[in-house]
Amino acid sequence: MTDRILVNGVSAPRFSVPLELRAVAITLALGALGYTLFPDDLAFLTRLISITLLVLSLDLVTGYCGVATLGHAAIYGVSAYVVGNACLAGHSDPLLLLLVGAVAGALMGLVSGALVTRFRGLPQLVLSIAVGQLIAALANKLSSVTGGSDGLSGISPGRLFGIYAFDMYGRTGYVFSVAVLMVVFVVLLRIVHSPFGLLCQAIKDDSLRARMIGARVYPRLVLMYGLSGVVGGIGGALNAINTGVVGLDSIGFERSAEALVMLVLGGAGSLWGALIGSIVFQVFEHYVSAANPFHWMTMVGALLIAVVLFAPKGLVSLGGLLAGRATYVMRRRP
Amino acid sequence: MSQSLLELRNVSMSFGGMRVNDDISFSIGKGERVALIGPNGAGKTTLVNVISGDLTPSQGAVHLAGVDVTALPISDRVDAGLVRTFQITRLFKSLTVAQNVALAVMQRKGLTSNIFSSPIDRPDVRREWERALGTLGIAHLADRQVSQLAYGQQRLLDLAIGLALEPKVLLLDEPAAGVPSEESSKIIEAIDRLPSDIAVLMIEHDMDLVFRFARRVLVLANGKLIFQGDPREVTHHQEVRRAYLGSYADARHAS
Ligand SMILES: Nc1ncnc2c1ncn2[C@@H]1O[C@H](COP(=O)(O)OP(=O)(O)OP(=O)(O)O)[C@@H](O)[C@H]1O
Numbered sequence: 154m155t156d157r158i159l160v161n162g163v164s165a166p167r168f169s170v171p172l173e174l175r176a177v178a179i180t181l182a183l184g185a186l187g188y189t190l191f192p193d194d195l196a197f198l199t200r201l202i203s204i205t206l207l208v209l210s211l212d213l214v215t216g217y218c219g220v221a222t223l224g225h226a227a228i229y230g231v232s233a234y235v236v237g238n239a240c241l242a243g244h245s246d247p248l249l250l251l252l253v254g255a256v257a258g259a260l261m262g263l264v265s266g267a268l269v270t271r272f273r274g275l276p277q278l279v280l281s282i283a284v285g286q287l288i289a290a291l292a293n294k295l296s297s298v299t300g301g302s303d304g305l306s307g308i309s310p311g312r313l314f315g316i317y318a319f320d321m322y323g324r325t326g327y328v329f330s331v332a333v334l335m336v337v338f339v340v341l342l343r344i345v346h347s348p349f350g351l352l353c354q355a356i357k358d359d360s361l362r363a364r365m366i367g368a369r370v371y372p373r374l375v376l377m378y379g380l381s382g383v384v385g386g387i388g389g390a391l392n393a394i395n396t397g398v399v400g401l402d403s404i405g406f407e408r409s410a411e412a413l414v415m416l417v418l419g420g421a422g423s424l425w426g427a428l429i430g431s432i433v434f435q436v437f438e439h440y441v442s443a444a445n446p447f448h449w450m451t452m453v454g455a456l457l458i459a460v461v462l463f464a465p466k467g468l469v470s471l472g473g474l475l476a477g478r479a480t481y482v483m484r485r486r487p
Numbered sequence: 488m489s490q491s492l493l494e495l496r497n498v499s500m501s502f503g504g505m506r507v508n509d510d511i512s513f514s515i516g517k518g519e520r521v522a523l524i525g526p527n528g529a530g531k532t533t534l535v536n537v538i539s540g541d542l543t544p545s546q547g548a549v550h551l552a553g554v555d556v557t558a559l560p561i562s563d564r565v566d567a568g569l570v571r572t573f574q575i576t577r578l579f580k581s582l583t584v585a586q587n588v589a590l591a592v593m594q595r596k597g598l599t600s601n602i603f604s605s606p607i608d609r610p611d612v613r614r615e616w617e618r619a620l621g622t623l624g625i626a627h628l629a630d631r632q633v634s635q636l637a638y639g640q641q642r643l644l645d646l647a648i649g650l651a652l653e654p655k656v657l658l659l660d661e662p663a664a665g666v667p668s669e670e671s672s673k674i675i676e677a678i679d680r681l682p683s684d685i686a687v688l689m690i691e692h693d694m695d696l697v698f699r700f701a702r703r704v705l706v707l708a709n710g711k712l713i714f715q716g717d718p719r720e721v722t723h724h725q726e727v728r729r730a731y732l733g734s735y736a737d738a739r740h741a742s
């Protein structure tokens with residue numbers, strides 16, 4: 154027993170590939186796969202990655218902390234607007250813009266977290282919607298900084314590392330986005346397996362029990378909200394950098410709700426779930442909405458019902474079953 | 488009174504108009520083993536909720552090692568060494584057995600603000616959670632998910648978490664209730680082997696266990712402390728007998 158470590162709550166032999174390396178390999182493989190499947194539609198893929206970051210961000214508070222929120226796009230949208238404005242003001246270095254987005258997201262996360270995590274259950278959900286709506290209404294009103302319903306346009310980021318221009322085919326943007334997703338994903342894997350990450354899951358399971366081991370629940374949740382804000386802010390920044398425009402759709406209720414649907418589809422409380430859910434949902438949407446623009450939401454609904462019925466813990470639990478079966482078979486080998 | 492680790496001064500707790508704890512005062516010193524008994528619904532768990540900080544008493548004060556903690560949050564009391572277990576097991580269901588205990592160890596050591604590394608395998612942390620699990624004979628379950636445990640094993644884990652917090656005052660709410668005898672002996676052994684200087688208050692219905700464990704017994708009935716003293720005297724005490732007989736009579740009447 155002593156030569157085993159705990160990975161993801163399951164004991165794994167010490168010599169297995171570290172989780173982080175696996176994550177790097179998988180995100181890079183997914184990036185390459187996307188490039189081969191959609192070489193002419195990299196704009197779709199960069200958008201997908203940007204939304205994936207929003208879903209990962211949501212997973213941190215909803216999946217890992219049990220916070221019910223339908224206003225998470227506020228973080229994403231505000232940061233996209235801030236980044237857009239920073240770029241229009243002449244700060245066009247993409248890495249700097251990413252940092253600006255992360256900071257804006259962190260602040261948004263801390264503020265909304267400080268409000269929302271004061272409550273539990275339905276009041277919390279309603280408050281999250283209220284905060285989200287308030288921010289969206291503000292974005293609409295403050296047209297001098299957001300462009301109102303026309304949106305903010307003409308955002309043109311500078312060269313990456315001063316070398317690679319964001320080309321019209323979106324290649325630079327795509328490679329940049331894959332790299333950002335990879336780094337964020339690896340860092341998040343570490344965070345959710347850290348003592349802090351475990352404590353957040355413990356708070357989700359039973360916050361009174363967590364208090365009774367000495368945990369200060371509120372500050373922990375606010376901190377996780379802040380980290381979630383960083384991730385959502387990076388997603389918003391990527392959105393602004395890659396598309397060159399920021400509209401009201403990136404901040405509204407629908408974006409928040411869609412992110413939650415993707416998370417539930419993939420499996421809340423697992424980073425892999427967030428990743429799978431947002432990829433499956435968006436690829437599905439991409440194909441089905443092109444084939445049948447009127448009924449695609451019906452089909453998404455059918456998909457969701459099927460998942461809830463057959464894999465209530467999300468698509469990732471199916472993967473877990475397969476992996477569990479595989480390790481079981483492998484362990485039985487002499 | 489400076490020797491007292493836990494002291495209640497005229498504590499009352501009401502829900503709506505119902506007084507569930509009524510003017511309760513007692514004190515428990517270093518190394519004492521005290522049993523709290525009383526019929527169902529007497530207010531024992533409520534009293535533990537008040538002491539641990541889950542409930543704020545309507546009146547009175549709770550002192551911990553001479554300090555008034557009545558207004559302090561739960562976490563501060565835990566830091567001061569006040570630890571409880573639950574009558575109905577409360578565990579972290581999405582974590583493994585080892586993680587449940589390791590989290591308690593790391594919380595006590597102030598490691599849970601660490602957002603990047605994984606000290607669960609740090610030797611000093613690991614040694615402690617392994618020992619707590621070993622004490623209760625569930626070390627072999629370390630990698631299991633809590634949801635895979637039998638109820639008796641979950642009770643053992645609840646206590647293991649308590650031990651891992653290194654209490655100075657330990658409140659046990661019916662630790663052996665609902666546990667098969669094989670496992671309840673593990674619990675009793677673990678309680679026997681608690682560090683001798685900590686103060687333990689145990690709620691228990693099993694009188695054999697009470698006699699074995701306690702040097703002093705508190706009896707609660709209808710929210711009032713009606714007896715406190717030597718376990719051997721408790722069975723002869725008129726009011727105590729009436730309280731228990733009354734509850735049995737009521738129960739029989741109801742069924
Ligand atoms: N949060 C609450 N709100 C309202 N009433 C409560 C609450 N908690 C407990 N009570 C009531 O207080 C009374 C005492 O309950 P308590 O759980 O403290 O009894 P107990 O002595 O622990 O009983 P048992 O031996 O069955 O565990 C009961 O009548 C119960 O219904």
Ligand SMILES: [Mg+2]
Pocket residue numbers: 531532533574660
């Ligand atoms: Mg009780």
